[in-house]
Amino acid sequence: MAQVRLEKVSKSYGKLETVHGIDLEIAHNEFVVLVGPSGCGKSTTLRMIAGLEEITGGTISIGDRVVNDLPPRARNISMVFQSYALYPHMTVRDNLGFGLKIANMPETEIKTRVDEAAEILGLGPYMDRLPANLSGGQRQRVAMGRAIVRNPDVFLFDEPLSNLDAKLRGQMRVEIKKLHQRVQTTVIYVTHDQVEAMTLADRIVIMRDGNIEQIGTPSEVFEHPVNVFVAGFIGSPPMNLLDASVTGDKAVLDDGVEVPLPAGCNVREGQQIVLGFRPESFAPKGHSLHGDAGALTLRRVVAIAEPLGTETILYVSLGGMDVQGKMLNPRVVHPGEELDFTLDLTRLHVFDKAFGRSVRA
Amino acid sequence: MSRLSIEKPWQRWLIRFGVFVAMAILCVPGLWVVLTAFRPNIEVLARPAVWIPQNPTLDNFARLFGLSSAQQGLPVAQYFVNSLVISITSTLVAVVIGMAGGYAFARYRFKGKATLFLAFMLSRTVPGVALSLPLFIIWARLGIIDTSFGLIVVYMAINIPFTIWLTDGFFRQIPVDLSEAAQIDGCTPWQAFWRIEFPLARSGLASAAIFAFLTSWNEYALASQLTRTTASKTMPVGLMDFTAQFTVDWTGMSAMAVLIIIPALVLTFIVQKHLIAGLTFGGVK
Ligand SMILES: Nc1ncnc2c1ncn2[C@@H]1O[C@H](COP(=O)(O)OP(=O)(O)O)[C@@H](O)[C@H]1O
Ligand SMILES: [Mg+2]
Numbered sequence: 001m002a003q004v005r006l007e008k009v010s011k012s013y014g015k016l017e018t019v020h021g022i023d024l025e026i027a028h029n030e031f032v033v034l035v036g037p038s039g040c041g042k043s044t045t046l047r048m049i050a051g052l053e054e055i056t057g058g059t060i061s062i063g064d065r066v067v068n069d070l071p072p073r074a075r076n077i078s079m080v081f082q083s084y085a086l087y088p089h090m091t092v093r094d095n096l097g098f099g100l101k102i103a104n105m106p107e108t109e110i111k112t113r114v115d116e117a118a119e120i121l122g123l124g125p126y127m128d129r130l131p132a133n134l135s136g137g138q139r140q141r142v143a144m145g146r147a148i149v150r151n152p153d154v155f156l157f158d159e160p161l162s163n164l165d166a167k168l169r170g171q172m173r174v175e176i177k178k179l180h181q182r183v184q185t186t187v188i189y190v191t192h193d194q195v196e197a198m199t200l201a202d203r204i205v206i207m208r209d210g211n212i213e214q215i216g217t218p219s220e221v222f223e224h225p226v227n228v229f230v231a232g233f234i235g236s237p238p239m240n241l242l243d244a245s246v247t248g249d250k251a252v253l254d255d256g257v258e259v260p261l262p263a264g265c266n267v268r269e270g271q272q273i274v275l276g277f278r279p280e281s282f283a284p285k286g287h288s289l290h291g292d293a294g295a296l297t298l299r300r301v302v303a304i305a306e307p308l309g310t311e312t313i314l315y316v317s318l319g320g321m322d323v324q325g326k327m328l329n330p331r332v333v334h335p336g337e338e339l340d341f342t343l344d345l346t347r348l349h350v351f352d353k354a355f356g357r358s359v360r361a
Numbered sequence: 362m363s364r365l366s367i368e369k370p371w372q373r374w375l376i377r378f379g380v381f382v383a384m385a386i387l388c389v390p391g392l393w394v395v396l397t398a399f400r401p402n403i404e405v406l407a408r409p410a411v412w413i414p415q416n417p418t419l420d421n422f423a424r425l426f427g428l429s430s431a432q433q434g435l436p437v438a439q440y441f442v443n444s445l446v447i448s449i450t451s452t453l454v455a456v457v458i459g460m461a462g463g464y465a466f467a468r469y470r471f472k473g474k475a476t477l478f479l480a481f482m483l484s485r486t487v488p489g490v491a492l493s494l495p496l497f498i499i500w501a502r503l504g505i506i507d508t509s510f511g512l513i514v515v516y517m518a519i520n521i522p523f524t525i526w527l528t529d530g531f532f533r534q535i536p537v538d539l540s541e542a543a544q545i546d547g548c549t550p551w552q553a554f555w556r557i558e559f560p561l562a563r564s565g566l567a568s569a570a571i572f573a574f575l576t577s578w579n580e581y582a583l584a585s586q587l588t589r590t591t592a593s594k595t596m597p598v599g600l601m602d603f604t605a606q607f608t609v610d611w612t613g614m615s616a617m618a619v620l621i622i623i624p625a626l627v628l629t630f631i632v633q634k635h636l637i638a639g640l641t642f643g644g645v646k
Contacts, residue, residue, distance in 0.1 A: 098556075
């Protein structure tokens with residue numbers, strides 16, 4: 001059993017603090033993804049959990065042990081590096097068995113466990129090759145194999161797929177998910193790719209500038225982003241975010257369009273707000289995800305249409321900005337065509353302008 | 362790697378010819394020394410010059426070791442031992458310290474790092490001979506003139522900065538991730554170094570060792586000041602034993618020069634494989 005707990009964990013390099021006292025609890029067997037833009041402190045956090053980076057403040061526990069002062073080798077974790085970090089002078093077999101050898105495991109048992117890992121990852125044919133003679137995808141597998149043979153309490157991944165091409169990345173994503181179902185271990189996975197985060201995670205931790213912005217299941221962070229940053233970061237294409245001001249129970253956009261606010265919003269008359277809606281909630285009549293009931297109809301000219309097969313992304317002007325709508329079961333749309341769009345009012349997100357926080361009930 | 366693109370055969374031949382001439386000019390003196398080592402004394406000063414020894418002989422080498430009736434031998438064997446002891450000891454020490462220093466420069470941040478590194482490099486710009494007088498005085502006071510120890514210290518001082526500089530470069534090429542991965546795999550930092558980083562830097566360390574050894578083995582200027590007797594004289598200094606007041610024993614000197622060259626050549630050939638084999642860093646993208 002290995003839950004991982006971070007309490008008020010912070011990291012400073014000299015005078016510069018890069019991780020600001022974060023709290024995070026990860027359950028046994030949970031797959032947690034740390035996601036956020038580059039430089040937000042994901043790797044630093046992961047490396048502190050691994051013991052590769054000293055922590056400046058706070059407490060990290062793995063299982064029932066506080067590991068603050070334990071070296072990496074005493075934490076029973078394994079890690080897959082972005083660079084893979086395979087030992088270049090060792091064959092695949094020796095790479096996989098290295099940790100077991102260091103632990104003085106008997107040769108026969110090492111062989112059994114290495115062969116088992118190779119079997120899981122399909123590395124059989126490459127066991128006697130050096131890493132230099134492997135493709136990127138194969139190296140990635142070896143790195144994962146090296147992590148699983150040791151049967152660790154916690155798996156750490158630092159952007160393991162970012163060196164692969166898009167197709168292979170998709171495949172490996174599925175393999176990592178399968179692997180997790182098979183080996184049943186706590187996983188902490190770092191990525192800057194929100195699609196990876198959404199598809200892999202039991203829970204997502206969204207970070208920015210050394211702080212945690214929101215923790216939740218993929219659907220929670222997608223449906224109920226707590227602030228403008230999370231709203232804009234999660235989802236592809238991204239949520240449309242428009243400035244507006246409150247007049248009565250309506251939000252008035254910069255181009256004068258009035259949008260009725262959902263009931264129970266914590267707003268004042270005249271307050272500056274940001275109105276958010278996903279492209280899925282904005283589509284030509286008859287083409288929206290949730291039907292047209294309770295929707296506001298707006299007649300708009302299509303500026304650009306991007307057909308993607310089962311859906312088409314439409315760009316129109318609203319509130320002085322370009323917004324995107326997603327048209328399901330699409331028909332051919334030409335730029336310049338004028339259509340009735342429906343905006344699903346039940347799926348509006350409302351944030352205060354000053355702090356970016358959600359003010360929806 | 363940029364490739365030379367030379368289309369026309371005659372251009373290629375011109376370049377080959379040019380290289381041949383340059384190499385010939387470079388090699389002729391060396392070749393002359395080697396040939397002279399195998400000729401009787403009378404051929405040396407013959408006019409016109411005799412290139413290929415007419416009566417090749419090993420007598421010059423025999424004389425060196427006192428095996429010939431013609432002349433009493435010089436303590437060449439002792440010089441050889443002195444040279445070996447001094448060169449090998451100073452090389453080993455320089456490589457061990459250089460490796461530690463190079464690793465520190467490559468991996469750690471510490472105060473004054475850049476300045477220290479620069480200072481090491483600047484120390485290379487001072488010609489050794491310029492220090493020979495102060496060295497001589499200090500060594501004399503310390504009572505380590507004419508000892509192997511005295512020379513070993515000097516050669517260490519010459520070699521360590523260069524070895525640090527070289528090994529720093531080699532360790533820099535090895536990603537830190539590898540050591541970190543090993544530590545997560547269960548190694549102590551010390552084990553991670555010896556099992557991962559050291560084997561990967563081995564070719565670099567071998568070349569550093571070669572440079573250090575050759576520097577010590579061939580050094581003449583300081584050794585000629587700091588040594589006096591067979592207790593510490595090295596091979597290059599021993600060469601001067603062949604000059605008497607009015608005569609120079611050219612054949613004997615050449616034979617000894619060949620003895621100096623051979624170990625250096627052999628060593629270079631042995632280690633060369635290491636130098637070239639350079640490991641491919643396929644483990645890290
Ligand atoms: N060794 C270091 N010294 C100083 N600053 C560092 C060091 N490592 C990382 N940082 C800083 O810490 C911040 C977080 O880095 P990192 O955790 O690598 O971000 P991420 O993995 O989210 O892209 C960055 O601003 C980075 O510049
Ligand atoms: Mg990172």
